[in-house]
Amino acid sequence: MNSFNNDPNKKKRSVLANTVHHGVRVGTVEKLGQILLKEGQITQSQLNEALEIQKKHGGRLGRILISLGYVEDETIADCLRRQSAYALVKISERQIDEKIIDILPYNLAKEYMAVPLEVSDGSLMIAMADPTNRYALEDI
Structure with missing residues (x-):
């Protein structure tokens, strides 16, 4: 049973x-890396490094940037919130x-x-x- x-x-x-x-917005959603770059939270070289790690090993960009010490988890959470309707x-x-x-x-x-x-x-x-x-x- x-x-x-x-x-x-x-x-x-x-x-x-x-x-x-x-809660996900329909239409064009700006990528997390671009938001962080535009807001001056990370540099282009930091984004490139994180994207390379993501390409080789997989994983979420936000978690990679946090593990590298480039951003705080609150920064990622705030960007993800603004990226969506959450x-x-x-x-x-x-x-x-x-x-x-x-x-x-x-x-x-x-x-x-x-x-x-x-x-x-x-x-x-x-x-x-x-x-x-x-x-x-x-x-x-």
């Missing part, structure tokens, strides 16, 4: 599944109702580093480490 069928939160999630808003949320500053927490199964919350924050007008607001992860959004 599928344990999902016995999940008491299944109905809540299925109702909310159709109301997840992906808001930057500090969950440590929010009061989260336990009933909301129970909407998202622990295994999904852990896997995608996601925390349900609130339900408003039938939509679920979720804080995620990577809100651009479409697979996570589909699973959730």
Whole structure:
């Protein structure tokens, strides 16, 4: 027997599944490296170095720039927020109702580093480490 069928939160999630808003802007989106370069956060040589590492080893440009010590994670988060329609949320500053927490199964919350924050007008607001992860959004 599928344990999902016995999940008491299944109905809540299925109702909310159709109301997840992906938040990515449609149209031309300026690349992260170009935003950082334009704002003077990094130099062209730093961007080139990070892009070369990305080309050889893969990974996300923002994480590479942080690991090289060229930018802080807050700088990357702010650029990514402006690049998309997502808001930057500090969950440590929010009061989260336990009933909301129970909407998202622990295994999904852990896997995608996601925390349900609130339900408003039938939509679920979720804080995620990577809100651009479409697979996570589909699973959730």
